[in-house]
Amino acid sequence: MINNKSQRVVFFGSGYYTIPIVEKIKEHGLVLVVTTEPAGEFVDYLKKENIPYIYSKLKKEEDILRIKGVEPDLGILASYGAIIPREILYLFLKGILNIHPSLLPKYKGPSPVQYAILNGDTKSGTTIIKLDEKIDHGPIVEQEEIALFGNETLKNLTEKLFTIGREMIIEIVQKIEDGLPIKETKQDSFGEVFTKKITKDDGFINLDSPPAPDQLERMIRAYYPWPGVWFHAPSLARGTLANKIIKLLPQGKLQVEGKNIMSLKDFENGYPEGQEILKKLNMA
Incomplete structure (x- = not known):
């Protein structure tokens, strides 16, 4: 009420x-x-x-x-x-x-x-x-x-x-x-920065040309929980990863499409191509 x-x-x-x-x-x-x-x-x-x-x-x-x-x-x-x-x-x-x-x-x-x-x-x-x-x-x-x-x-x-x-x-x-005056200060245009609307594509990374490690780490935090940082597993990946979407999450975790959240270590150990993918991202 x-x-x-x-x-x-x-x-x-x-x-x-x-x-x-x-x-x-x-x-x-x-x-x-x-x-x-x-x-x-x-x-x-x-x-x-x-x-x-x-x-x-x-x-x-x-x-x-x-x-x-x-x-x-x-x-x-x-x-x-x-x-x-x-x-x-x-x-x-x-x-x-x-x-x-x-x-x-x-x-x-x-x-x-x-x-x-x-x-x-x-x-x-x-x-x-x-x-x-x-x-x-x-x-x-x-x-x-x-x-x-x-x-x-x-x-x-x-x-x-x-x-x-x-x-x-x-x-x-x-x-x-209470009828008290409110102070208003004109904004200074010096230091003015405009932002754009974030889209899902902003979270996409190309495994062949990934961001630098520090930039990638900031992206993961800035885009969590949406749109997330994500990429497609290589189409020639072995096993069940081929063409799957993989999301990178804060605190050293990731999520394979259709699977539970896991640590980078579990991903590396659980998928034959896991180490290769993480190396491309400088995360291995």
Whole structure:
């Protein structure tokens, strides 16, 4: 159930790691959730908690009217996965706050966590910005930095950054409720980096020209659990491996298509061509 306060909040987001954010926001006047996720753990949570929601990328007039109908004051966005159109943006009297998992202006766009890991960054963080008409461009309201240690995966770093964002956003929402001023700092274009959307093909590696070992290790962590780092076993491989898809996983593990996860050592010992494949990857 949600706690209806005088401030009316709409949340835009998707993904299981945004559930704790919604859990906090529902005590601060949450009236509607807009998600690009048609089903899954996030939607199951909304149903269980009886939180009103719509599945929408905000291209249908009926969905825009639904948002307008709740007379929103404040919007909160986290991992929504679609552009907020201008006509929605200006419905919110107090604006829309975006929880972004990077140290803006670095890593704008859809894949900030992956890029931080791929580039071997030694720090990351979470930024709260006030949304404007450009992607991840609005003024910074708050930012918190953390150290990276070279063992983070997409999964656990995303969870950590959104956990930090949850605490940050609740403090800001409380200030807004109390009528306190919110400081906004214009983003500096210096250091601006844009990211692209990650596809399944980004995880593909060619056994004949594999990435350098350090780059491959970062790819494995940056693309776990999706899209994963994967390759096709050689078509002339002996036994049962021929043309199978093999996924490389963190912590020295892999998974042959149709098989359980195993260690690199078990793969090497269990398949005649295992050692040859691992040598090509500089992992033997």
